[in-house]
Amino acid sequence: MRKLTAGLFYSVDGVAEAPDQFQFDSFDDELGQMLGGVMAEVDTVLMGRQGYEEWAGYWPNAGQDMDFAGFINAVPKFVASRSLKPSDMAWSHSTLIEGELEAFVRELKAQPGGTISAMAGMSLVRQLLISGLMDELTLIMHPVISGKGRRLFDAATPTTRLSLVSSQQTSKGNVVLTYAKRAD
Template identity: 30%
Template sequence: MGRIVISENVSLDGVVQDPTGDEGFERGGWFARIGDKDRGGWAEAEFDEALRADALLLGRRSYEWFAARWPSRSGAWADRLNSMPKYVVSSTLEDPDWNNSSVLKGEVPGAVSRLKQELAGEIVVYGSRQLARTLMEHDLADELRLMVHPVVLGAGETVFGGTSEEMSVRLLDNRTVGDGLAYLTYEFVRDA
């Protein structure tokens, strides 16, 4: 059975919205504020995560963002992302053109539950805040990895975004990446 891993870049106050500044959010572009050592450490951690993943699971907008950038890149990280299976949750995307991409049809909880049954290993969710919330709300997420950036934005969409119920998590790991990023790994605790 597969494990859903939500992997997010977040500000210190939990904002995940528009890290690259492409969405037009007035406080977007906060990812670019990290220095070279942090960027190198971040890239190393993300590449390691991609190597451990068996598949990517993305919402449509995140899929389109990645699909517009990664196919033209080269190197081991690009080779890994471009070759691995990718699943897109979308009601509008019909024919994804990024290599090894498939659209999951139907209601998200059922489609993702079936995917978890079909695959073994880690199914990593990058970005995709609406999808991440849906997965957490329906108790489909198994692990949460947060790369915390040392910036407080004071406004913006968070990964949790007003969940309907309390969620319990257990810290599995924490470490410093570069000079100023915190990498936190949690598992979701399910009622016994």
């Protein structure tokens, strides 16, 4: 069974939206090495609609962060959306998920391959974690209070027990916390 993971840049006040607005001065070599290791294991990406549209408008022509651009432009991407059509999938290696998301993910996890990563979709990550399909959730907490922006979890999120899988601190004070949903 393939592993499904997600990793989000996070501020101390819980903001995960637009991390480029708050994490730029705390990104360090340790995070770069860690993310390089993640990219080496991931061979499939799941995305939400909004994240897909934002990333499809940027990464195909990105002039910076070429390691990630090379990865994300080449990897197969499956997009969860109720409003996009298959003809909207113009970004290379992108496919619209047709049918029910959780059934699609169960089937994808049962196929041979490497790690599947949910990227660019907070509601997607939340749904997959709460449903029990997410094997690991990594929060990369930067030493900053964002003050504004969307959070991964909101008042509608049910109480969900997690187990800490690993933790580490980087030289610039980032704390990398990896959780799994606790089996109760």
